[in-house]
Amino acid sequence: MVGPFNSSCPQGIQVAQLAWTYIHQVGYDPFSLEFPWRFERTPYTVLVSEILLKKTTASQVRSVFLDFIKKFPEPCILARSSEEELWHILRPLGLRRRIFELIRIASVLCEKFKGSVPCDWKALLSIPGIGPYIAGAVLSFACELRAPIVDTGIARFWVRYTAIPIRKRSSPHKDPVLWGCSFAYISAFPGPPSLGNYFLLDLSREKCVAKRPFCSLCPLARTCSWARNPVST
Structure with a gap:
């Protein structure tokens, strides 16, 4: 629900x-805007894109998104990565604190959800760092639920x-x-x-x-x- x-x-x-x-x-x-996160819409890629888009323009995120997903294709790989590995890709976006947020969320997904992003409203909101907007984006864009x-x-x-x-x-x-x-x-x-x-x-x-x-x-x-x-x- x-x-x-x-x-x-x-x-x-x-x-x-x-x-x-x-x-x-x-x-x-x-899809006319050519945002890469709209073409490959899995719960994980949508989640990552929404975190990267916080206080950042879409054009900035577009420049690093594909490299990020290629380097960290799933939550458990992201959870085991170092801050410097993330910063190497995300430096152009600034806001270094989002690195800690990404690793923290990935760790919870790996430990509590077997490395998957749940298509469930309450489950998503139980993860620190995920609020109603990001939960709604994941559920509607990736899971095709009416959120x-x-x-x-x-x-x-x-x-x-x-x-x-x-x-x-x-x-x-x-x-x-x-x-x-x-x-x-x-x-x-x-x-x-x-x-x-x-x-x-x-x-x-x-x-x-x-x-x-x-x-x-x-x-x-x-x-x-x-x-x-x-x-x-």
Whole structure:
């Protein structure tokens, strides 16, 4: 079971229907961006990519991702590796502390999950360093389960689209109301969960940007509260 989440967000269902229609009528290809972690989607590769993408641009991660997976193809190999071995590949990304995070998570996977990344919400959240976003990414992108994701960009999209007052203004990506909207969305999305969440992720990254969003190019603008009445978010 994924959750628990409050799915009483009719806008999430509306967006799911509109997104599916747009994908079929106009077209959307989540692989056009050529991010290598989207082509080889195992629970382990998705997990690694999400950890590397923390506070780091996709272009930076793209430059090291394949080398990292080739050198450390599974959790137990990663768990037995030295910090310097990881740093040799990850140096261009900076943030050396992510090395300790990767080794720690890999060690737990090796010791408690026989070297596999579980396709289970509660099991993933039991691992130190894995929060709801990463758990949702692994479950939806690799396991094709209907798990929600909410990062800063997706939170911004839901705040604008719904105009729903949220509780956590300083950290909207943690707000339970917005997680409920993402859960309602992915639960109602007719296609594969990975396609649905990639669409939402790319829409928020490319169209619903923080400053001067491209509402004229957004397929959801006609039903978006913010596009109809722009305010500061």
